[in-house]
Amino acid sequence: MRFDIYLLYLLLRLAGRLPLRALHGLGALSGRLAAWRRGRMAHTVAVNLAIARPGLDEAARVGLRQAALAEAGKSGAEIVKIWGSGAEQALALVREVRGGELFDAALAAGKGVIVAAPHLGCWELLNYWLCSRTPMAILYRPPHVAALEPLLRKVRGALAPEQVRAEGAGVRTLYKRLAAGGTVGILPDQKPREGEGQLAPFFGRDALTMVLLPRLAARTGATVLFAFAERLPKGAGYRIHFLPAPDGLDDPDLAVACAALNRGVEACIGRAFAQYQWQYRRWSAHNLPNPYAKSG
Numbered sequence: 001m002r003f004d005i006y007l008l009y010l011l012l013r014l015a016g017r018l019p020l021r022a023l024h025g026l027g028a029l030s031g032r033l034a035a036w037r038r039g040r041m042a043h044t045v046a047v048n049l050a051i052a053r054p055g056l057d058e059a060a061r062v063g064l065r066q067a068a069l070a071e072a073g074k075s076g077a078e079i080v081k082i083w084g085s086g087a088e089q090a091l092a093l094v095r096e097v098r099g100g101e102l103f104d105a106a107l108a109a110g111k112g113v114i115v116a117a118p119h120l121g122c123w124e125l126l127n128y129w130l131c132s133r134t135p136m137a138i139l140y141r142p143p144h145v146a147a148l149e150p151l152l153r154k155v156r157g158a159l160a161p162e163q164v165r166a167e168g169a170g171v172r173t174l175y176k177r178l179a180a181g182g183t184v185g186i187l188p189d190q191k192p193r194e195g196e197g198q199l200a201p202f203f204g205r206d207a208l209t210m211v212l213l214p215r216l217a218a219r220t221g222a223t224v225l226f227a228f229a230e231r232l233p234k235g236a237g238y239r240i241h242f243l244p245a246p247d248g249l250d251d252p253d254l255a256v257a258c259a260a261l262n263r264g265v266e267a268c269i270g271r272a273f274a275q276y277q278w279q280y281r282r283w284s285a286h287n288l289p290n291p292y293a294k295s296g
Contacts, residue, residue, distance in 0.1 A: 012155060016084020020093065021235025027077030031069035045069055045278045047291050052203040052269075052278075067274040074231060075122070075277070082124045083155035091128055095232065099242030102225055107134060112178035112222030116188040116213060116245070118265045119277035120228040123187075125238055128159050129229070130185065137162040137177050138185040139170065139212075161185065171212065178220040186213050188226070189265050194286055200258035203266060208285040214257035217250040224249055226264045230272045243267055 034041050045068050049061060056064065082090045106113045115130060117123050130136050138161045153160055164170040164184075174184050190210060191197070197208040217224050224245035229238045246267070248260035269276045283291055 012080060012084035014084070015080045016086070016089075018081070019235060020078065020081050020237070023077040023081055024074045024231075024235045027073035027075070028070040029073065030077070031071065031073030032066065034073070035066050035069045041072070041279045042069060043294065044281055044292060045072070048278045048280075048282065051205050051283060051291065054204075064274065068276070068278045071231065071275045072277065072279055075275075078122055078231070079124060082122065082128070087128045087132075087157050087159040090125055091132060093125065093237040094129060094229070094240055095237040096239045097129075097242075098239065099225075100240070102242045102244060103133075103227075106223040106225060107183070109223060110181040112181050112220050113183040114178070114213060114216060114222050114224045115183065115185045116224060116226045116261070116264060117185055118189045118226070118228060118268050119187060119280060120268055121231050121272055121275045122229040122238055126227060126229040126240060127156075127161055127185065129240055130183070130227075131159040131161050134183050135162070136183045136185055137164050137174060139164050139166050139174065139187070141166050174216060175220065178216060178222045184216075186210075186216075188213055188261055189280075189282065191280075191282060191284075198254045198258040199285075199288075200255065200262050202262040202282065205283055205291075206288060207262070207283050208288075209258040209262055211254050211258065214249055214251070214254060214261060217245075218252060218257070221250075224264075226268050228268050228272070231275055241268070241271060 042065070046065050049064055049068065053061070053064065103113070115136075117126055127138065140163050164173050177184055188210065191208055192210045194208075196211070198211050199206045200209040201207075202209070213224070216222065226243040226245060227241060229240050232239060243264070246260040246263045248256050249264065251257040251260070281292055
């Protein structure tokens with residue numbers, strides 16, 4: 001490991017001693033500053049919330065935008081705790097699991113399990129929790145800074161999932177793991193590359209949607225569950241949720257399947273709305289009108 005990356009690891013370990021409540025407070029402050037600055041992130045959040053909650057009046061929309069930006073700040077700050085304190089201490093922050101019986105039953109069925117984990121709450125903690133119960137592979141794209149990969153492996157420690165790159169060989173690995181009754185994790189709201197997805201409604205507006213997860217479900221017969229780790233108020237910890245997949249997710253018609261996939265993401269968001277990654281430009285695609293373009 002490079003010296004600068006190792007130094008970053010040591011800083012994470014040191015900062016991981018800070019109370020979660022303090023880190024969330026700092027993160028919320030950074031989110032409020034982003035709202036005050038009205039930069040790119042605040043603009044993207046405002047556009048996304050206008051699409052997802054079109055019926056809100058201006059005061060409610062401003063309040064929701066501020067809450068979403070505060071949660072975005074918490075999401076960044078809490079990584080210090082999740083990565084810096086170590087997996088076992090991080091797992092001690094899980095206060096409750098709702099729907100855990102769905103996950104237990106899916107594992108017991110032996111048909112393979114696909115965990116669809118949206119960009120909602122603390123997905124790194126969810127990874128720890130899942131890996132503490134079963135070996136798991138996750139589909140991912142390498143970080144832009146290649147030197148960070150060793151850091152990610154080190155901070156995740158013994159509870160690190162098998163990281164499978166989002167390319168041909170990696171996809172084949174996912175099929176093999178599911179065929180053997182294993183578990184894989186996928187971000188269902190990860191925007192695919194142009195030409196690789198399917199347009200499907202997401203909060204009533206077409207969004208480019210991944211086809212891999214529906215294809216995996218249809219070809220393997222694996223059980224699909226949606227899951228996320230909800231951030232509790234005042235740094236109290238986290239609540240993990242499991243939800244069943246909507247009907248139609250494994251439909252051979254990709255338009256039907258991807259619409260069901262997005263409904264599953266929406267159901268998760270509905271339980272912790274402000275904690276979704278609203279700064280993500282989910283509705284951008286080259287063949288769609290760009291809602292993020294500023295006029296004037």
